[in-house]
Amino acid sequence: MAEHTHSHAVVSLSDEGKYGPLLREAGVPLACLSMPKGRLSLGGLAAFRRVLSAHRPDIVQCWMYHANLVGGVLSRLAGIRLVVWGMHNSGLDPLVAPLATRMADRACALMSRVVPTQIVSCSQQASRRHISAGYSASNWTIIPNGYDLAVFEPDARARSRLRRAWSIDEGQFVIGSVARWHPDKDHRNLAAALAKLSARAEFPFKCILAGPGISPENNDLAGLLDRYGVRDKVMLLGPSDGVAALMSAFDIHVLASRREAFPNVVAEAMACGTPCVATDVGDIGVIVGNTGCVVPSQDPDALSRAITNMAVENRNSPSWETRQQACRNRVASDFSLERMARAYSALWERLSAKDLRTENDQEQTIIW
Missing domain, CATH: 3.40.50.2000 (Glycogen Phosphorylase B;)
Incomplete structure (x- = not known):
């Protein structure tokens, strides 16, 4: 059986942050939408639509509330069937979290049954907290975080x-x-x-x-x-x-x-x-x-x-x-980095095989 490979493109709602240079060095396409923190802009939304049109991804993988909301909804409107949300915190403290983030969270809870094909959490506890806060209980996958043992080692x-x-x-x-x-x-x-x-x-x-x-x-x-x-x-x-x-x-x-x-x-x-x-x-x-x-x-x-x-x-x-x-x-x-990567790859392949009936060796593009 041929090994399944994935190609990736990364979209940032704001700027390239500290990981931009690393992504470019690895040859991963990066698009920055330059939207203000906690706010949407028409220019940013239009830029994301152009990215979707240019890459025509099979799967869109989103990361946390604002990206889940913007990436998920626009991807669905663009006709992309496979959208994966990422939840990597234990929920929001209403006394601390910004209003824009709380609003995005509420919108995601309402749409969690129709927008994401799957919701990935790094934590069992985080999934339970979000489900108790109104998220769908039927489409969660737990993939623990992974760590590079060549970087984190005794010194x-x-x-x-x-x-x-x-x-x-x-x-x-x-x-x-x-x-x-x-x-x-x-x-x-x-x-x-x-x-x-x-x-x-x-x-x-x-x-x-x-x-x-x-x-x-x-x-x-x-x-x-x-x-x-x-x-x-x-x-x-x-x-x-x-x-x-x-x-x-x-x-x-x-x-x-x-x-x-x-x-x-x-x-x-x-x-x-x-x-x-x-x-x-x-x-x-x-x-x-x-x-x-x-x-x-x-x-x-x-x-x-x-x-x-x-x-x-x-x-x-x-x-x-x-x-x-x-x-x-x-x-x-x-909790190795390799184990986490294999888990994400297996998830994408399973979703693709179920929804698109793709061959195991067909390349896909994943947008984070």
Whole structure:
């Protein structure tokens, strides 16, 4: 049987973002519609119609609310029968999400029974949340995120370099957390847990926080750390393009969130051999399994106890090395980039075979 191949073209509702150069380098056509964030424009909609006419795709794969709505509806109007939506969050918080995004979400829920042939989610929990919010329950597929193990791998040199730059003392336990400043990430929960660790004085530690909005200029974050008395225990790095190096420099990675779907940072840390302590939200328990600690959300006592247990085990080299290897093995076996790619390819082929009765070796064009 001939191997099925796909050709791809990518459409961005706005600009090329940070992935544009990578796509061009890979030879993937990229069209940018230049629509304002959270708004539609007639010029952008017309440009997308031209892209559809030029590529005549067999399948249109969309990604999140605005793209699902615009890409799905216009593709159907253009006569494309196979439309796949992508849902990669745990639903919207009405107190935080922008009005335009909430409106797009509501429109997608109403159209979810007629526009998408299939809805792909990276998370069982995310699919359940969207179904309970009014989405169709009959056309979901779960494809977990995948990770490049050649990028996310243990890096001893990066670990030594960063820990020197951070002035980490010998025997100091390094707690890391890569998460943007957002209510869902619940930095208050983490700060409260750190305060309990500091009060116990059971072991010396340093906490490294990184992500968009995680900087000394963030007065709300600085005030939070001061309020819990842990400002001297925490270093704020801001956003970083070197997440793999950061993960290698941490002893553990902590995610204290109150809402998630399938958080990439947990699997990325594990791929680097860094055990995780995380709250039991979204599919975190599925990712971590028995390689780390999963605790109830919004429970700083449980979070601090789990971190303490990890710190104690960290002093036992053979046990800790076994746990580190188990972390990487779990990502390699269940969440590799290759496994995710095969799952998407199999989905597209199944939909094509069912709807178009295509031969297995016929090339298709997929627009994301």
